[in-house]
Amino acid sequence: MKKIWTITATAVLTLSLGTGTVTASVLNGNTADKIVYSSNGQVIAPSTPAVNFDGSLYLPIRAFSEATGKYVDWDEFRSSVSLTDKPILTSTYSLKAPNLAEGIKMGVGSSLTHLPGDPDNVFYSTADRGPNGQIEINGTTLRTFPLADYTPTIYKIQIADGEIIILEEIPLKVNGINPTTGTANITGLPNIDGRDESPYNAETEQQLSYDPYGLDIEGLAYNANDDTFWISDEYGPSIVHVKRDGTIIERIVPQGWAEQVSTPLVPAREVLPEVYNSLRQNRGAESVGITPDGKYMFMAMQNALRNPDKSMDNSRQVRIIKFDLATLHPIAEYAYLLEDATKFNKLAQADIVLSDMVVINENTLLIDERDKFAGDQAQLKRIYSIDLSTATNILNKYDDATNASGQTLEQMTIADLKTNDILPPSKRTILDAVEFKYPYEKIEGLSLVDGNKLVIINDNDFGIGSTTTENGTELWTFELPYTIK
Numbered sequence: 001m002k003k004i005w006t007i008t009a010t011a012v013l014t015l016s017l018g019t020g021t022v023t024a025s026v027l028n029g030n031t032a033d034k035i036v037y038s039s040n041g042q043v044i045a046p047s048t049p050a051v052n053f054d055g056s057l058y059l060p061i062r063a064f065s066e067a068t069g070k071y072v073d074w075d076e077f078r079s080s081v082s083l084t085d086k087p088i089l090t091s092t093y094s095l096k097a098p099n100l101a102e103g104i105k106m107g108v109g110s111s112l113t114h115l116p117g118d119p120d121n122v123f124y125s126t127a128d129r130g131p132n133g134q135i136e137i138n139g140t141t142l143r144t145f146p147l148a149d150y151t152p153t154i155y156k157i158q159i160a161d162g163e164i165i166i167l168e169e170i171p172l173k174v175n176g177i178n179p180t181t182g183t184a185n186i187t188g189l190p191n192i193d194g195r196d197e198s199p200y201n202a203e204t205e206q207q208l209s210y211d212p213y214g215l216d217i218e219g220l221a222y223n224a225n226d227d228t229f230w231i232s233d234e235y236g237p238s239i240v241h242v243k244r245d246g247t248i249i250e251r252i253v254p255q256g257w258a259e260q261v262s263t264p265l266v267p268a269r270e271v272l273p274e275v276y277n278s279l280r281q282n283r284g285a286e287s288v289g290i291t292p293d294g295k296y297m298f299m300a301m302q303n304a305l306r307n308p309d310k311s312m313d314n315s316r317q318v319r320i321i322k323f324d325l326a327t328l329h330p331i332a333e334y335a336y337l338l339e340d341a342t343k344f345n346k347l348a349q350a351d352i353v354l355s356d357m358v359v360i361n362e363n364t365l366l367i368d369e370r371d372k373f374a375g376d377q378a379q380l381k382r383i384y385s386i387d388l389s390t391a392t393n394i395l396n397k398y399d400d401a402t403n404a405s406g407q408t409l410e411q412m413t414i415a416d417l418k419t420n421d422i423l424p425p426s427k428r429t430i431l432d433a434v435e436f437k438y439p440y441e442k443i444e445g446l447s448l449v450d451g452n453k454l455v456i457i458n459d460n461d462f463g464i465g466s467t468t469t470e471n472g473t474e475l476w477t478f479e480l481p482y483t484i485k
C-alpha cells in the first residue's frame with residue numbers, strides 16, 4: 001500500500017497542543033491507528049495515532065520522534081520544531097575526599113570549567129560560600145556558618161577510575177590583609193548589614209561579622225586571552241575577576257552597590273544595571289561563561305528578579321546579560337524562559353532554577369535547568385542548547401514599568417512577551433538527566449569538551465543534613481552523537 005507521509009502543518013498543530021491531542025474533529029479526518037512503525041528494524045509504538053486527511057497520512061511528529069529516541073522541542077514563539085539525538089552515558093565518577101569536619105563533607109561541584117589545552121579529564125570547579133544552614137529560633141530563621149573560616153576556593157580536579165580527585169586548591173584572597181580574617185583570605189560571609197542575610201555561628205548564640213570581601217561563589221569561567229578566571233557571586237550579585245593564583249582583581253556590581261560598603265582592596269565597578277539589586281537572596285548570579293575568543297562574557301541569574309516585588313518569584317523570565325570583556329560594559333540582555341511549572345507535579349515556578357552555563361560562542365550557550373527534587377521525585381534535570389541569534393536584546397528596556405507595555409520584564413505573561421515582540425532564546429534539549437536517573441538534586445556544574453563530551457557534576461551542599469557516609473558528589477560524562485561548535 002502506498003502512503004504519502006506529509007509532515008507539514010499537522011506536525012506543528014500536534015506540538016502546539018501537546019502530545020496525543022490531534023483529533024478527528026480538529027482535522028476532519030480519521031485516525032489511522034493500525035499503522036506499524038519500526039526504527040532501525042525495531043517495532044516502535046508512538047503514543048499518538050496518525051491521521052488520514054484528504055488522502056494523505058499525517059504522522060504525529062512528537063510521538064513519532066520520541067518513540068525513535070529523539071528529544072523534541074517546540075518553540076511557540078517561532079513555530080519551530082527541533083529534533084535532537086540523545087546522548088550516551090559514558091562514565092560516572094564520585095568524590096571520596098575526607099570530611100572537612102565532623103558532619104561536614106568536602107564539596108566540589110557548584111560549577112565546572114574545562115580549560116583549553118588541559119587533558120580531557122581535568123576540570124576546575126568551586127564549592128559555594130562554605131557550609132551553611134538554617135536554624136529556626138523563636139519563629140525567626142537564622143543563617144548559620146558552622147565553618148565560618150572556610151575560604152571560597154577554586155578546585156582543580158581530575159577524573160579517573162571512577163573517582164574525582166582534587167589536584168589543587170586555590171583559595172580566594174585579596175591583595176593585602178582582609179580585616180575580617182586578619183589574612184589575605186576572604187570568607188563566604190555576607191557583605192552588607194541590612195542587605196544580605198545576617199550570619200550566625202553554628203549554635204546561633206553569636207552573630208558573626210560581615211565580610212566586605214566575602215563571596216557566595218556559584219559559577220566559574222576562564223578567559224584564555226589573559227589567563228584569568230571570572231566567578232559569579234550571589235551576594236552582589238557580582239562577577240569577580242580572579243588571577244590564576246586566586247587573587248581577586250576587581251568585582252562587577254550593580255549600580256548603587258559600591259556606595260554601601262568600603263572595599264579598598266578590591267575595586268567594585270558598578271556596571272550591572274541597577275535592576276539587579278532586586279535579586280532574591282540566594283537566587284543570584286548563578287552562572288558565568290566566556291566565549292572561547294575571550295571577547296564576550298555572559299552571566300545568568302538563578303531565578304527571576306523581584307522586580308518590582310517578590311510576587312515575581314512566579315515569573316518564568318530569567319535574565320542573561322552579555323558583556324564586552326574589553327570594556328566590561330553590558331551590551332545585551334536576554335529573557336530566558338524557564339520551563340512552565342504547571343506542566344510538572346507539585347512544582348512551584350520558583351522551584352525551577354537555572355544552575356550553570358557553557359558559552360560555546362556568541363550565539364550558542366548550554367544551559368543547566370533543574371527542579372528542587374532528587375531521586376525518584378526529580379522531574380526536570382535538563383541541559384538545553386539555546387540560540388541567541390534571533391532572541392530580542394532587552395537591555396535597559398523593561399527594568400521598570402515606565403515603558404510602552406507598562407510592565408517590567410518579570411511581570412509579563414507569555415502573551416505579553418509576544419505582544420511586545422520579545423523573543424526569548426530558543427531552547428533545544430541535549431540531555432534529560434532524569435531519564436538517566438542522575439540521583440542528586442543540584443546539578444550545578446556543566447562543561448563540554450571537544451564539542452561532544454558533555455559533563456555534569458552536582459553540588460552536595462557540604463553534606464549538611466545528609467545521613468549517608470558517602471560524600472554525595474558525582475560527575476557523569478556523556479557523549480553527544482554530534483558536535484556543538
Ligand SMILES: [Ca+2]
Binds near residue numbers: 128129216217218282
Ligand atoms: Ca550560594
Ligand SMILES: [Ca+2]
Binds near residue numbers: 110
Ligand atoms: Ca553553582
